Amino acid sequence: MERIVKSVKGTRDFYPEEMAVRRWLVSKVEEVSSAFGYQAYDGPCLETIDLYAAKSGEELVKEQAFVFPDRSGENIALRPELTPTLARMVASRQNELVFPCRWWSFGPFWRYERPQKGRTREFFQWNIDLIGSDHISADAELIAVAAEFLRGVGLKPDQVKILINDRRLMDAELSRIGIQAELKPAVLRLIDRIDKQTADVWDRNALELGLNSEQLEALKSLLSNTDLWQQSRELSALFASLEALGVREYTAFEPKIIRGLDYYTGTVFEARDTTGSFRAILGGGHYANLVGDVGGRPLPGVGFAMGDVVILLLLESLGLIPAVNAAADAVFVSVFDENCQTISSRVSARLRRAGFKVLTYPGTEKLAKQLKYADRLGARAALVIGPDEIARGEVVLKDLASRTQQVVPEAELENQLARILAQRPAL
RNA sequence: GUGCCUGUAGCUCAACGGCAGAGCGCCUCACUGUGGAUGAGGAGGUUGAGGGUUCGAAACCGUCCAGGCACCCCA
Missing domain, CATH: 3.30.930.10 (Bira Bifunctional Protein; Domain 2)
Structure with a gap:
C-alpha cells in the first residue's frame, strides 16, 4: 500500500x-x-506575490501562503484568500x-x-x-x-x-x-x-499590556x-x-x-x-x-x-447532510445473455432519449450478479429482458427499493418507469 | 513554525517482549431466469516508513511521514 x-x-x-x-x-x-x-x-488560483505584498506584514501571506518561483523566477502564490x-x-x-x-x-x-x-x-x-x-x-x-x-x-x-x-x-x-x-x-x-485563556492568565496579560486595574474592570464589564x-x-x-x-x-x-x-x-x-x-x-x-x-x-x-x-x-x-446518491433516479438495464444484448441496448437508448438516466452492465454476467450491482449502486429500478419477455414483447420492471416487480408491455415501459421514479423510495 | 497524543486487514478494534486475530465488509459457490436473508468456502498484513536495542519487537528507543489536541492563525 x-x-x-x-x-x-x-x-x-x-x-x-x-x-x-x-x-x-x-x-x-x-x-x-x-x-x-x-x-x-x-x-485565478495563481497570483503574483506582489498582489499580497500590498498588505505586507500580514501573517496570512508571509507565513501561510504557498509561494514558489515559476520557471522565469517570478514568485507565484497559490491564493490564500x-x-x-x-x-x-x-x-x-x-x-x-x-x-x-x-x-x-x-x-x-x-x-x-x-x-x-x-x-x-x-x-x-x-x-x-x-x-x-x-x-x-x-x-x-x-x-x-x-x-x-x-x-x-x-x-x-x-x-x-x-x-x-x-x-x-x-x-x-x-x-x-x-x-x-x-x-x-x-x-x-x-x-x-478572551475565551481561549483562563481568567487569571487573561487578567495578567491585560495588566502586562499596560492597563491599570480600573481599566481592566471597565473592559471586563463592557x-x-x-x-x-x-x-x-x-x-x-x-x-x-x-x-x-x-x-x-x-x-x-x-x-x-x-x-x-x-x-x-x-x-x-x-x-x-x-x-x-x-x-x-x-x-x-x-x-x-x-x-x-x-x-x-x-x-x-x-x-x-x-x-x-x-x-x-x-x-x-448533526446528521444534516442528505444522502446523496447519483444513481437514485437511474434505471438499470440488465443483459440476459449474448443474444439479448442488442435488445437491451435498444431499450437503453430509447429510455435515454426519453429522458431517463440509464445504465447497463458491461458483459453478460449472471442475473444475480447484475442485480446485485444495480442494488449496490442504489439504482431505483431495473429491467430484465430475457427470451420469454422478448417473445411476448414485454419487459420485467423491478422496483429495487420496494423489491417488487411487474411485467409490462414494452410500449408501456416509459409510463410505468415514470410512475416508479415519481414515488419516494420506501425505506 | 512550537509542544503533546495517536498510527495493526477496506472499516471498527484485539493481541500487556514470545506463531498477527475477531466482528462487519468484500469475493466465489449453492438456492438450477432475479438484488438487502441463509448456508458453505475464500481472498486480504513487510503491524504508517526506514533504523536501533534484543535470542526474539506490532509492543521498547530515536528519525521521518500522516492524522488529532493545544498554541499560532484563520475558512
Whole structure:
C-alpha cells in the first residue's frame, strides 16, 4: 500500500460520495447567493506575490501562503484568500462596473498550516461581497445571506448563531474607559482571545499590556454587557434591519468578536455552532476601502467567507447532510445473455432519449450478479429482458427499493418507469 | 513554525517482549431466469516508513511521514 504515491499533506481526495456532498453544498451556496441577486465570478488560483505584498506584514501571506518561483523566477502564490483578487478585479473596471455590485464565488484556496480538524491546507471557500455601499443595510443584507444559508442547510437558531460586533463601537468604548490609541490594537487582539485563556492568565496579560486595574474592570464589564449595542446607532439600525429581514433569531450581539483581518473597519461578524465544539463557520465584516491597496479610488463594502470544512463537519455531526446518491433516479438495464444484448441496448437508448438516466452492465454476467450491482449502486429500478419477455414483447420492471416487480408491455415501459421514479423510495 | 497524543486487514478494534486475530465488509459457490436473508468456502498484513536495542519487537528507543489536541492563525 505504501507503494502508492502519497497525496500532499493537508489535501483531501473527493471520491464520488464526498464529491456529491461538496456539490450539494455548492448548490446551497448558489441557491442563496442567487436569491439575493448576487452574480458568480472567479479569479485565478495563481497570483503574483506582489498582489499580497500590498498588505505586507500580514501573517496570512508571509507565513501561510504557498509561494514558489515559476520557471522565469517570478514568485507565484497559490491564493490564500480571494479579497485581494477581488480588489484588483474591481479596481481594473472601476469605471464600468455598476455599483453597488453583488458578487459571489466558490473555489479552492491554499494555506500552509498545520492540518487538524476543521483546517486543511487545501480547502474550498465561499466568498460573497456587496461592494460600493456604505449603508448599514448592506451589512444587514450580508448577514441575512449568511443566516438564510444556515437556515437553508437545515440549521436551527438554537444550533448556530451569527455573532455581531462593530469595531467603531469598540473603539469608542475603549476610548471611554481611557485606553490610549497606541494600546488599542493590542487590546483588541487580547479581546479576541478572551475565551481561549483562563481568567487569571487573561487578567495578567491585560495588566502586562499596560492597563491599570480600573481599566481592566471597565473592559471586563463592557465585554459582558450584552446590551452595549443599543448605544451604537449603527448596530441598532442593523438589528432592526435583521428583524425586518426575518433573520434576527439567527443573530446575536457579541462584544468579544473582533476578527483578525485588519481591513475590517465597521461591522464584524462570525457564525459559530452554539455548543462551541467547532471553529468559526464563516466570518466577515465591513471594510471602508477595498481597492485602496491596489490603486483604485476608495470603495467601501461588506462581505464574508465560509470554508467548506467546518460547515460540513458541523452538518455531519448533526446528521444534516442528505444522502446523496447519483444513481437514485437511474434505471438499470440488465443483459440476459449474448443474444439479448442488442435488445437491451435498444431499450437503453430509447429510455435515454426519453429522458431517463440509464445504465447497463458491461458483459453478460449472471442475473444475480447484475442485480446485485444495480442494488449496490442504489439504482431505483431495473429491467430484465430475457427470451420469454422478448417473445411476448414485454419487459420485467423491478422496483429495487420496494423489491417488487411487474411485467409490462414494452410500449408501456416509459409510463410505468415514470410512475416508479415519481414515488419516494420506501425505506 | 512550537509542544503533546495517536498510527495493526477496506472499516471498527484485539493481541500487556514470545506463531498477527475477531466482528462487519468484500469475493466465489449453492438456492438450477432475479438484488438487502441463509448456508458453505475464500481472498486480504513487510503491524504508517526506514533504523536501533534484543535470542526474539506490532509492543521498547530515536528519525521521518500522516492524522488529532493545544498554541499560532484563520475558512
